[in-house]
Amino acid sequence: xxxxxxxxxxxxxxxxxxxxxxxxxxxxxxxxxxxxxxxxxxxxxxxxxxxxxxxxxxxxxxxxxxxxxxxxxxxxxxxxxxxxxxxxxxxxxxxxxxxxxxxxxxxxxxxxxxxxxxxxxxxxxxxxxxxxxxxxxxxxxxxxxxxxxxxxxxxxxxxxxxxxxxxxxxxxxxxxxxxxxxxxxxxxxxxxxxxxxxxxxxxxxxxxxxxxxxxxxxxxxxxxxxxxxxxxxxxxxxxxxxxxxxxxxxxxxxxxxxxxxxxxxxxxxxxxxxxxxxxxxxxxxxxxxxxxxxxxxxxxxxxxxxxxxxxxxxxxxxxxxxxxxxxxxxx
Amino acid sequence: xxxxxxxxxxxxxxxxxxxxxxxxxxxxxxxxxxxxxxxxxxxxxxxxxxxxxxxxxxxxxxxxxxxxxxxxxxxxxxxxxxxxxxxxxxxxxxxxxxxxxxxxxxxxxxxxxxxxxxxxxxxxxxxxxxxxxxxxxxxxxxxxxxxxxxxxxxxxxxxxxxxxxxxxxxxxxxxxxxxxxxxxxxxxxxxxxxxxxxxxxxxxxxxxxxxxxxxxxxxxxxxxxxxxxxxxxxxxxxxxxxxxxxxxxxxxxxxxxxxxxxxxxxxxxxxxxxxxxxxxxxxxxxxxxxxxxxxxxxxxxxxxxxxxxxxxxxxxxxxxxxxxxxxxxxx
Numbered sequence: 001x002x003x004x005x006x007x008x009x010x011x012x013x014x015x016x017x018x019x020x021x022x023x024x025x026x027x028x029x030x031x032x033x034x035x036x037x038x039x040x041x042x043x044x045x046x047x048x049x050x051x052x053x054x055x056x057x058x059x060x061x062x063x064x065x066x067x068x069x070x071x072x073x074x075x076x077x078x079x080x081x082x083x084x085x086x087x088x089x090x091x092x093x094x095x096x097x098x099x100x101x102x103x104x105x106x107x108x109x110x111x112x113x114x115x116x117x118x119x120x121x122x123x124x125x126x127x128x129x130x131x132x133x134x135x136x137x138x139x140x141x142x143x144x145x146x147x148x149x150x151x152x153x154x155x156x157x158x159x160x161x162x163x164x165x166x167x168x169x170x171x172x173x174x175x176x177x178x179x180x181x182x183x184x185x186x187x188x189x190x191x192x193x194x195x196x197x198x199x200x201x202x203x204x205x206x207x208x209x210x211x212x213x214x215x216x217x218x219x220x221x222x223x224x225x226x227x228x229x230x231x232x233x234x235x236x237x238x239x240x241x242x243x244x245x246x247x248x249x250x251x252x253x254x255x256x257x258x259x260x261x262x263x264x265x266x267x268x269x270x271x272x273x274x275x276x277x278x279x280x281x282x283x284x285x286x287x288x289x290x291x292x293x294x295x296x297x298x299x300x301x302x303x304x305x306x307x308x309x310x311x312x313x314x315x316x317x318x319x320x321x322x323x324x325x326x327x328x329x330x331x
Numbered sequence: 332x333x334x335x336x337x338x339x340x341x342x343x344x345x346x347x348x349x350x351x352x353x354x355x356x357x358x359x360x361x362x363x364x365x366x367x368x369x370x371x372x373x374x375x376x377x378x379x380x381x382x383x384x385x386x387x388x389x390x391x392x393x394x395x396x397x398x399x400x401x402x403x404x405x406x407x408x409x410x411x412x413x414x415x416x417x418x419x420x421x422x423x424x425x426x427x428x429x430x431x432x433x434x435x436x437x438x439x440x441x442x443x444x445x446x447x448x449x450x451x452x453x454x455x456x457x458x459x460x461x462x463x464x465x466x467x468x469x470x471x472x473x474x475x476x477x478x479x480x481x482x483x484x485x486x487x488x489x490x491x492x493x494x495x496x497x498x499x500x501x502x503x504x505x506x507x508x509x510x511x512x513x514x515x516x517x518x519x520x521x522x523x524x525x526x527x528x529x530x531x532x533x534x535x536x537x538x539x540x541x542x543x544x545x546x547x548x549x550x551x552x553x554x555x556x557x558x559x560x561x562x563x564x565x566x567x568x569x570x571x572x573x574x575x576x577x578x579x580x581x582x583x584x585x586x587x588x589x590x591x592x593x594x595x596x597x598x599x600x601x602x603x604x605x606x607x608x609x610x611x612x613x614x615x616x617x618x619x620x621x622x623x624x625x626x627x628x629x630x631x632x633x634x635x636x637x638x639x640x641x642x643x644x645x646x647x648x649x650x651x652x653x654x655x656x657x658x659x660x661x662x
Contacts (some may be wrong), residue, residue, distance in 0.1 A: 007582070008605055011514030012522055015374050016584050016605030025451050043346050106645030133644055157586045183342030193344055253339070273604040274339055274347030288486040313517045314437035314462055 002329030004035040004270065004285050006278040007312065009320035018254075020282045022269035024290055024328070027204040029174055031197060032265060033290060033330045042270050043183055043191045044199055045251030046078045049136050050206055050217050051172055055164045056139045057213035060145035063094040066137075072220035073227040074135030078250060080112035080230025081119075081130045088227070089129045092138035096145045103128035103137045104155035105187035112230050133187035137180050140165075140189070140215055155189040157182050162190045169194075172202035182183070189283040196268040199257055204266025207247055207259025218247055218259075234280035234306045242258075245296065246287060252276065256283040263294040278322060280306040285324030293330060335366040335616050337602065337609040339642065340651035351613045354527040355621055355659070358535040360505055362528060363596060364621060364661045367597035373601050374514055374522045375530055376582030377409045378601075380467050380504055381537055381548050383520070386495045387470045387546035392477035396426040398470075404558040405466030409581060411443035411561025412450075412461045419558065420460045423469035427476040434459035434468045436518035464518035471496075471520070474661035486520040488513050493521045503533035505558035517583060527599040530588055535597025537591025538578055538642030549578055549590075555638075565611035565637045572634050576627065577618060583607065587614040594625040609653060611637040616655030624661060645650050 006018040021036035028150045045180055053075040056062050062072060071092050079085035093100060107126035110116040118125060128134060140161050144151040147160065154161045169192060170177045181193035201321055206214055221228050225239035228249070238248045248258040254271025271278040274319040284300060291298035300307050311320045335350040352367035362369055368376060383404040387393050402423050410416035424431060441649035442472060443448040459465060471492050475482040478491065485492045501508045506529050516522035535543055552559050556570035558579070569579045579589040585602025587610045598617055602609040615631060615638040622629035631638050642651045 010374055010522065010524075011512075013374075013512050013514055015514075016601075016603060017525075020603045043341055043344075104646075106647065108645045117451070120448070121454065123452065129551075132661075144658045157335065181342075181344050184343055184644060184650055186647055186650070188644060188648075193341075193346075272347060273349045273606060275604060275606070309431070313515065313519060315435075315519055316437065317515070317519075319515055319517070 002035060004282060004324050004328065006281050006322050008322055008326055011319060014180045016319065018278045019272045020269055020277050021196060021272060022267065022282070022286050022328070023200040024265055024267050025200040025204055026195055027201070027208060027264050028198070029201040031161050031331050033293070033328045035269070035286065035326070036272070037184065037330055038197050039195045040270055041181070041193055042255065043193045043253065045185065045191060045255050045270070046133065046254060047199065047249045047251035047255050047257035048169065048192065049076045049078070049249060050221070051169050052136060052165050053139050053217055054168045054213050056143050057216050058147060059143065061142045064144050064146055065092070067142070069093065069096070069220040070227060071224045072217050073100060073224035074193060075139035076217060076221055076249065077135050077228045078111065078132040078235070079227065081110035081115050081228050082112065082235055084311050085135070085227065085230065089134035090102045092135065094141040098138070098145065098151065099139045100127060100129055102141060102151055103131070103134060104189065105131035105133050105137050107131055112233065116251070129188055133189070134318050137187065137189070147290040152302065169202070172205055173198040174201055181189050196270060197270035200266040202266065203257045204264060204270060206267060207261040208221050208264055222245055237303060237306060242298065247282065247296060254279050256280065258283060258287065260290065260294070260296065262296060263290065265290060271291065277309060281308060281324050286328060289328040311328055332386040333366060333658050335613060335655050335659065337612050337653050338360055338651055338656055342650060346651065348605045349606050349609045351600055352527060352603060353598065353613070353617050353659070354531040355527055355596055355598050356531040356535055357616065358532070358539060358595050358597070360528070362662050364624070364659045365374045366600070366617065366657070366659055369528050369602055369605070370526045371584065372512070372524055372526050374524045374584065375653040376516065376522060376586050376590035377464065378530065378580045378582035378586050378599070379500065379523065380407045380409070380580060382500050382533060383467060383496050383554070384470050384548055385544050386546050390474065390477060392473045396473050398423065398426070398473070398550040400554045401558060403442050403548050403558055404555035405608050406470035407548060407552055407580065408466050408559045408571055409442065409463040409566070410558065412446050412468060413443065414443035416466070416558065416561065417460045417536070420465035420469050423466065423473065427473040429469070429472045429476065429482065431458060432459055433472060433482055434462070434465060435520065436462035436464050436468050438462055443564065446533070462518055468518065469519070469571050479618040488521050500533070503536055504529040527601060530599035531597040533597065534588045534590045534599060535566060535595060538592040538597060539595055546646065552578055553587065568634060568637060573617065576629060579614065580612055587611065589614060589618065591625070591627065593627060594621065596621060608640060612653050612655050613637060617659060
């Protein structure tokens with residue numbers, strides 16, 4: 001069994017290590033390559049957002065409320081709580097006649113250290129619009145409004161919004177509806193647990209689908225990388241650097257998913273211990289191995305700090321790096 | 332091979348997991364119990380502090396500069412940067428004629444979330460005294476002063492202070508001097524990498540030694556748990572709860588060491604991926620297993636939140652816990 005591991009080094013010596021499970025599959029769900037356990041079942045977290053946003057487009061809510069590529073990119077985002085992200089989430093809420101207090105998600109320190117520090121320094125009160133998922137939640141509220149469903153409880157299991165999403169996830173992953181473990185995500189929305197292989201199948205399909213809703217979401221993410229993450233964030237930088245060759249979305253607890261449309265492949269990975277810092281180095285290692293095998297040129301130029309982040313001590317000196325070792329096993 | 336794993340759950344389902352390597356040895360270095368790989372080589376980090384502070388006491392520097400139990404506890408601490416910790420570090424510096432700018436360690440956000448938030452809110456400029464290792468560094472400077480060594484570079488490999496510490500570590504671990512990998516710690520002092528089994532041997536000896544320097548440091552830690560960590564920190568709470576049955580010290584990157592004097596045993600563990608949140612749950616699981624086998628009553632009453640920390644979502648609701656599963660293998 002081939003496995004990628006992310007090593008954390010100190011003064012050139014391996015101090016800690018993180019095991020990576022990954023599945024690379026084609027649009028039919030056939031396993032093409034793997035690291036560790038490609039059948040590992042875990043929560044999809046925010047790497048499910050494009051699929052959670054499909055009903056919003058498909059059912060006509062996005063058109064009704066005037067959501068263009070920017071709003072759709074934000075619905076798929078784990079944003080950095082930058083002013084542009086907060087303003088756009090509020091605009092989405094207003095467009096569908098909702099208010100901020102209706103968002104089920106709670107505030108949290110922004111994912112961008114810069115934004116987080118500024119928020120603390122200025123003493124601003126963090127509200128739900130600051131949640132990295134506020135775009136997704138605004139989209140869920142819009143879906144409820146569009147269908148005339150009571151928006152209360154829209155994020156909880158059993159609500160028509162979540163049922164609608166659940167159907168869509170079953171369709172794209174090819175899993176039966178009762179195959180999912182239901183949990184509560186950090187933002188209070190339903191989180192679904194499923195095998196990495198099924199997540200990768202959905203992503204492979206998402207990367208090449210000509211279904212208008214999928215195409216619009218995919219093109220929105222590619223057109224507005226700055227809204228999918230934020231300044232300096234891995235998703236934003238990767239979407240920009242790979243210029244349409246790869247569509248990516250990170251999830252919490254070490255999850256990262258991607259589509260390589262030209263190769264008709266999908267990727268889903270989990271850093272087994274959930275370390276968020278290792279997700280981007282792991283994804284880039286998998287993408288490089290897959291691209292090389294498929295004959296796709298995928299340059300890491302400008303992405304070195306995501307591929308091999310440097311670790312600093314309290315004097316700002318580099319003590320080591322996070323680096324991928326091992327290899328992907330091809331079927 | 333028996334192994335403890337720390338599971339991270341979400342809605343009752345295992346989302347991520349952390350493998351724990353641990354060595355439990357007696358004072359002769361014989362392996363009594365293990366989890367994972369007891370010979371795992373990694374950096375000792377701050378769990379080495381009592382040994383890094385031995386020369387300070389043994390060579391007479393502590394007596395010369397009037398360092399009592401409080402100062403010695405702080406020398407062994409990874410403190411929370413509370414006002415009492417910062418003031419005591421400054422007092423140690425003044426006592427040996429040094430100034431804050433001579434500390435090699437840089438500032439970092441305090442380990443206590445409460446202290447960290449207050450620091451950001453008030454906009455105070457963090458200086459080296461805020462470093463969780465400032466007590467250890469003040470002790471190293473005192474050692475240099477006492478011997479008449481040039482204090483410049485006191486934290487770096489090759490300086491007489493580090494050479495003196497290196498000799499002491501070799502003595503307590505029973506390892507030859509050239510068996511250590513030398514690295515740079517987060518605080519810029521020399522960090523030594525060695526097998527968990529050797530760390531545990533040193534801790535077993537530290538727990539029962541009648542050598543005056545070891546006894547004074549051990550008794551200082553037991554007398555002033557509030558100075559070894561800080562309000563709510565695991566080291567402080569465990570030292571208080573176990574009332575002399577266990578001496579403990581955490582290290583960065585998932586390291587935790589302990590001595591059980593009555594059983595004449597030492598413990599050293601490493602969460603393989605370095606997750607700091609898992610170190611206390613792992614230590615408590617190991618301590619419970621060892622205590623049960625040795626017939627020592629070790630109540631976890633009041634320590635439940637360290638043994639099985641709850642995980643919250645952005646609305647402050649509990650989504651899961653960190654919990655130890657598996658078992659310790661006894662030789």
